[in-house]
Amino acid sequence: xxxxxxxxxxxxxxxxxxxxxxxxxxxxxxxxxxxxxxxxxxxxxxxxxxxxxxxxxxxxxxxxxxxxxxxxxxxxxxxxxxxxxxxxxxxxxxxxxxxxxxxxxxxxxxxxxxxxxxxxxxxxxxxxxxxxxxxxxxxxxxxxxxxxxxxxxxxxxxxxxxxxxxxxxxxxxxxxxxxxxxxxxxxxxxxxxxxxxxxxxxxxxxxxxxxxxxxxxxxxxxxxxxxxxxxxxxxxxxxxxxxxxxxxxxxxxxxxxxxxxxxxxxxxxxxxxxxxxxxxxxxxxxxxxxxxxxxxxxxxxxxxxxxxxxxxxxxxxxxxxxxxxxxxxxxxx
Ligand code: NAD
Ligand code: UFG
Numbered sequence: 001x002x003x004x005x006x007x008x009x010x011x012x013x014x015x016x017x018x019x020x021x022x023x024x025x026x027x028x029x030x031x032x033x034x035x036x037x038x039x040x041x042x043x044x045x046x047x048x049x050x051x052x053x054x055x056x057x058x059x060x061x062x063x064x065x066x067x068x069x070x071x072x073x074x075x076x077x078x079x080x081x082x083x084x085x086x087x088x089x090x091x092x093x094x095x096x097x098x099x100x101x102x103x104x105x106x107x108x109x110x111x112x113x114x115x116x117x118x119x120x121x122x123x124x125x126x127x128x129x130x131x132x133x134x135x136x137x138x139x140x141x142x143x144x145x146x147x148x149x150x151x152x153x154x155x156x157x158x159x160x161x162x163x164x165x166x167x168x169x170x171x172x173x174x175x176x177x178x179x180x181x182x183x184x185x186x187x188x189x190x191x192x193x194x195x196x197x198x199x200x201x202x203x204x205x206x207x208x209x210x211x212x213x214x215x216x217x218x219x220x221x222x223x224x225x226x227x228x229x230x231x232x233x234x235x236x237x238x239x240x241x242x243x244x245x246x247x248x249x250x251x252x253x254x255x256x257x258x259x260x261x262x263x264x265x266x267x268x269x270x271x272x273x274x275x276x277x278x279x280x281x282x283x284x285x286x287x288x289x290x291x292x293x294x295x296x297x298x299x300x301x302x303x304x305x306x307x308x309x310x311x312x313x314x315x316x317x318x319x320x321x322x323x324x325x326x327x328x329x330x331x332x333x
Pocket of ligand 2: 084124125197198200216217229230
């Protein structure tokens with residue numbers, strides 16, 4: 001029996017494949033390389049010394065998904081495949097609704113037909129919209145402030161409705177906070193195609209000289225230094241959250257959401273300072289206007305994941321900054 005990992009060539013998916021393989025899980029990976037590169041698959045094999053089946057497939061293509069299920073004995077699915085750029089989702093909403101929602105429906109329909117009932121979904125802290133307070137617990141009100149966020153909320157609702165109608169489904173909705181960092185080997189990391197829009201990938205571009213300066217989006221938030229506060233967690237810790245979620249859905253029916261974060265917030269300036277100090281580099285920055293739709297503070301209460309998944313983060317901010325640069329500098333050519 002194998003775990004199907006969709007989007008397994010991507011940033012979080014590739015790190016999760018490594019951790020699953022390291023624990024003796026059999027995996028099958030599907031990705032269309034929309035936002036990743038084929039060599040990531042070789043890197044995952046190199047890091048782990050293990051082989052697995054890979055399908056270059058679009059999860060929106062029903063016949064490809066059905067074929068994967070026909071050719072393999074799939075016990076559970078971890079669904080990472082999706083588009084994730086908030087700004088792009090505002091400009092191209094249909095592209096986001098189609099890819100993120102349709103892929104999930106096709107997968108769930110195929111799983112139902114194949115009697116595969118264990119599903120782990122990549123949700124996001126974005127489903128809390130602008131949170132009313134921090135730290136955020138899973139029972140906070142949900143809402144979306146952009147099409148990307150709407151797609152995550154809609155897929156969560158699809159999962160809840162599916163579970164209500166089919167109570168033998170076992171679904172974990174993992175609400176990630178802000179993953180950064182890279183594998184300790186330096187062989188895989190965050191390497192998006194095109195122009196990045198998240199803080200750490202932009203810091204990497206400044207550090208490698210591809211960008212002159214970092215825009216700090218606002219220093220007039222009601223936070224100690226005026227810049228936005230987020231819950232950054234190491235991608236390897238996040239990957240381990242998926243290993244625990246698979247163990248959970250193997251044991252129990254249900255459809256439950258879990259925050260995956262550290263429970264601690266850092267400001268933009270704290271991230272820049274930590275990065276500069278750990279790597280001995282200077283990141284020139286300037287204060288730019290606030291970015292539309294950004295919350296002042298967003299960090300998790302991760303106690304539900306601790307209690308029910310037996311998961312908590314272990315890796316600190318310095319290692320997040322060190323490993324991010326260790327990977328990014330190896331990509332400069
Ligand atoms: P990523 O873009 O690095 O990985 C996604 C992978 O899915 C890519 O390899 C891409 O090629 C693939 N893909 C996209 N559409 C596909 C399709 N139709 N068929 C097959 N493959 C497809 O992104 P990531 O950072 O690894 O994020 C993984 C998931 O986690 C996404 O669903 C994202 O929305 C969610 N998430 C990410 C973050 C974050 O900060 N990175 C935060 C919260 C939630
Ligand atoms: N920031 C800057 N300059 C930049 C980029 C970001 O100052 O060039 C600031 C932002 O204003 C924010 C912080 O850095 O205060 C983090 O921004 P990111 O774009 O890295 O992350 P967000 O918290 O805005 O959003 C990310 C993902 C969303 C996801 C959310 C919660 O992009 O998809 O985390 O998981 F929903």
